[in-house]
Amino acid sequence: MSGSIQDTFFEECEELLEATDEGLTAIEGGDHDPEVVNAIFRAVHSIKGGAGAFGLDDLVAFAHRFETVFDEVRSNRLDLDEKLIQLLLRASDHLSALVEAARDGGQIDEAHHDTLLAALDEYIPEEEEDLTFEPMGLGGPAPMMDLGDLGAAPAVPQEETYRIRFQPLKEMYGTGNEPFFLFQALKDMGELTVQLDENELPGFDAMDMGESYLAWDLVLVTKEPRSVVEAVFEFVEGLCELSIAGDGDAEAEANALAALDAMFAAPPAAEAADGDTPAAPFEAPVPAPEPEAKPAAAEEKASAPKAESGKQEQRGGPKPTLRVELERVDRLINAVGELIINHSMLAQQIANLNVPDTRDVETELEGFKNLARDIQEGVMAIRAQPVKPLFQRMARIVREASAATGKTCKLVTEGENTEVDKTVIERLSDPLTHILRNAVDHGVENPDDREAAGKSKTGEIRLSASHRSGSVCIEIKDDGAGVNRPRVKQIAIEKGLIPENAELTDGEIDNLLFAPGFSTAKEISNLSGRGVGMDVVKNAVTGLGGRINISSAPGKGSTFTIILPLTLAVMDGMVVSVADQTMVVPITSIVETMRGSDDMINSLGADGTLLSIRGNFVPICDVAGALGLYRESDQQAGVYLLVETETGQRCALAVDDIHDQRQVVIKSLDGVCGEIPGVAAATILGDGKIAMILDPESIIAASPTAAAFDTERRMSNAS
Amino acid sequence: MQAEVKQSDQEVKHAEHSEFVSFTVAGQAFCLKITQIREIRRWSPVTILPHAPADVLGVMNLRGAVIPIYDLSARFGLQQTEASERNVVIVVSVHGKPVGLLAESVSEIISINPDDIQDTPPVDSRNTMEYIQGIISHDDTMVRIINLDAVISAPEQVMP
Structure with a gap:
């Protein structure tokens, strides 16, 4: 039980950290809206509160400093200058690290921890050192409500009198709520008088046991703001008739009036109380406030709870959401x-x-x-899910990598709201981290070199996501030096990846980065080059059914493009037959289909055949041949599917016939058999038979004609 | 007193008997422990897996799951089975995954006393030694007990 509550806390932490990051990024971008500052303050405070409840002392202590600095900013005692923003960003990263450490039981960098604490302390005035916090309750959103009094408002909160009429509906009892506990919670806040109203109680004969007849009139004298009083009833909202009338309702005016009332020694609440609740003993009328200071303080208090009432309400009020176990969704899928x-x-x-x-x-x-x-x-x-959280985490990676290498880089993100399957997002995290670290470590030059090259000292890495015809395209572009091709080639020769006299095009050299066992770092640096090369990145992306490409221009930078399928479960496919077998070709890769006649086919050399399409010659790749299948019947491949690969290469896949275009459910062949060249997965057709889903790209790679033609063409393009 | 001991002795002996399903592959009699078998289906054409070894016939749809079908005969180095409607697919669970095995036909369920199982006599083929756990005489014929883990796991890693 406690485990699951703690899980919920960490889940919430994720969201809160995201909110913090988002806010800080906005501030870094020049948005000094007080609401943004408030949002961060609230998020950090909630983390602190929750951490307190679970006894995570390190986290509490750090969050407290962090929050205190923000409180200083919030109350305009501190200016958000560049230096402070950078510190706050680093502090936010560290806060994430602390949360992770608390969750996974990992270790934190003590030295870094202490440096940051000391740096934060410099911004904190002496008297703010005390460590007070309210542990977060276990009830979820409620704790966010009780922050009103934690804003370190200097003024002493004044006592107020609330008259509460509480009449539960019968549904409330059905939910297991018990008025007694509500009253007890109220009593903890101040002085409470409870009066039972049993007027509606019928005679014993007429009584319906399931009905609710009782009502209570409560009078509460407390220093707590109204929002806190309301929060007590939060869980019975809609299950009771509730009215809370306070003497401080129209806060500012009421306070001004209270000052007057005090002179006449007739507090308004007491007056009202005399009306129908004679039993209410009023020993503590509202103390006369100091006329000048109070209205302002009260106003602040009145606005504070409004702002505090959940981060959800900021920024145009997001739609209500539902947290569901992933497994349930998967079952549905x-x-x-x-x-x-x-x-x-x-x-x-x-x-x-x-x-x-x-x-x-x-x-x-x-x-x-x-x-x-x-x-x-x-x-x-x-x-x-939108890629935004993923991108935000990447900003942190870039910051850390920059700090470790002594370079200055900024990450610019685009298309953060592009939605991608959750699994894809999860599995993209590692490859992206690796590419970005590489970009900072190897791509972006040292500030001095950059200046010499006529670039701005700060390197820019652009991370963008977009939908592109049924797939998701993620691009990582840096403005660094680009791939050092002579060096890459030399290393590849040294490592025996290519023969010494190999003639390679620029593109082929760039692609050597993805070769297993290739690492360009001169010495093993802290960041990249831990023996894990870009081949791991490539494998991760291919594992998701995606592809990765690199393009680079010397002196201008490199671009990594990752193309991923939108979903991992269903796709649109063209049902074809190849050598008496039914197969499916992904629609997304097909440009056009045509029935070929003999005069369209041209031989090239001994084995090569080209298909002429409106004057263009495209290599033909026989699918049956590439898959090692033999036709038993006499039928010849007479239908061509023109496909285009990610590199822009075109090829005509020769199949026997086209049947249908339909949506197919992807069934993985993992565990059924090993990787089959040319086959991506399998699916189950209408007749209950299994059909292979082809991977055009690897079929082309397996076909000697098309592959040779491709190399030839690229060679000629390059020269 | 004595009678009781005798009875429990018998019980133990009875519990030691295990049931095996016998079937023929390329004219030879084989058997599998009944607890290893999930179901037996009539053969229906399978989907060919490209580039698969000769003893992997392809994949079939078992209630929404894709399962591989092996030709036991080819696996044992005997001639490849010309699969037809008369043949059966024995669905077994190996390493937690369902796998189909093509056999000529299923014969009967036999009860075997473990004491009657003889070790596989040494023969030239190492594969045979691995694949056959032991042999038993039943109705004057030799029935070979298949070592399922060896038959299925070994060649799977070899596949491209």
Whole structure:
């Protein structure tokens, strides 16, 4: 139980840290809106509160300093200059590290911890040293409400009187809420008088045991602000009739009036109380406030709870969200996958029935298909998440890498709201981290070199995400020196990756970076070059069904492009037959399809064949040959699928026939067999048979004609 | 008193018997422990896996799961089976994953006393030694007990 509460805390921490990062990035970008500062303050404070509840002392202590500095900023006692912003950014990174350490039981960098603490302390006035915090309750959002009095408001909060009418509906008892505990919570805040109103209680005969008849009139004298009083009733909201009337309702005016009232020794609350609750003993009328100081303080208090009432309300109020276990969503996705297969099976069965007129059924079936597709898209959308949190984490990576290498780099992000499947995001984190560290370590030059090259001292790394025709494109672009090709080639020769006399195009040299066992770092630096090369990055991306490309211009920088499928579960495919086998080709890779005639086919050399399409010659790749399949029947490959690879290379895949275009559920072949060249995965067709989903790119690579042609063309392009 | 001991003795002896399903592959009799078998299905054409070794026939759809089908005969180095409707696929669970094995036909369920199992006599083929756990005489024929873990796991790693 406590474990799961702690999990919830860490989940919330993630969100709060994201909010902190987001805020700091905004501030770094010049946005000094007080609301942004408030948002960060609240987030850090909530982390501190939660950490306190779980006894995470390091975290509490650090969050406290961090928060105190922010409080100084918030109350305009500190200026947000560049130096402070940088410190705060580093502090925020460290806070994340502390949270991670607390969650995973890892170690933190003590020296770094102490340096940051000392640096933060410089901004904290002496008297703020005491470490007070309120442990976060276990109830979730409620703690965010109780921050009103923690803003270190210098004025002593004044006592106020609230008259509360509380009449539970019968539903409230059904939820297990108990008025007694609510009253007890109120009593903890100050002086409470409870009066039971049993007027509605019918005679014993007429009583319905499930009904609620009782009501209470409460009078509370407390120093707590109204929001805190309201928070007590938060969990019974909508389950009771509740009215809270305070004498400080219209705070400012009421306080001014209170000053007057005090002169007449007739507090308004007491006056009102006399009306219908004679039992309320008023020993402590509202103390007369000092006329000048109080209204301002009260005003601040009145606005504070509003701002504190949950980070959700800032910035245009986001939509309500629901936290769901991932497993449930995945189960739903699987079920939808089966539903789609089921639809195709049904369609097949109906076709097999030989009923003369199936038009009506087909119409309904079409409706079924559309609905299934809607559900599927909806379910996939649940799994889709914006890349923003991932990108924010990357900003931290760049900061850390810059600090470690003594370079100055800034990360510019674009398309943060691009939505990608959750699994993809999770598995992208490591490759992106690696690429970015590489970009800072190897890509961006030292500040002096940069200046000499006529660039600004600060290196810029641009991280962008966008949707591109059914796939997601993530680009990492630096403005550094670009790939040092002579050196890369030399290393590759030294490591025996290529023969000494190899003639390579620029693109081929760049791609050597992805070769296993390649690492250009002269010495093993702290950052990259831990023996893990870019080949690991490439494997991670290929593992997600994606591809990675590099392009580089000397002196101008390098660009890594990662192309990933939108979802990992379903895709649109063209159903074709190859050597009597049914197979599926991903629609996204097909540019056009055509039926070929003999006069379109031209021989080139002994084995090569080219297809002429409107005057262009494209190499033909026989799918059956590439897959090692032999045709038993006489049928020849007569249909061509024109596909375009990521590198822009075109190739005509020769297949026997095209049948259909449909949505297929991807079934991984992991664990069924090893990796098969040319095959990406499998799917189940309408007749219950399994079909291979082809990977055009690796088929082309496996086909000697197309591969040779490609190299030739690239060579000629390069020269 | 004595009778009781005798009875429990019998019980132990009875519990030691385990049931095996016997079947023929390329004319030879083989068997598998009944607890290893998940189901037995009639053969239906499978989807060919490109570049697969000769003893991997392909994959089939078992209630939404993709499972590989092996030709036991080819696996044992005997001639490849010309699969037809008369043949059966024995679905077994190896290393936690379902796998289909093509056999000529299923014969019967036999009860085997472990004491009757003889060790595989040394033969030239190392594969045979690995794949056959032991042999047993049943109705005057020799039934070979298959070592499933060796049959399935070993060649899978060799696959490209």
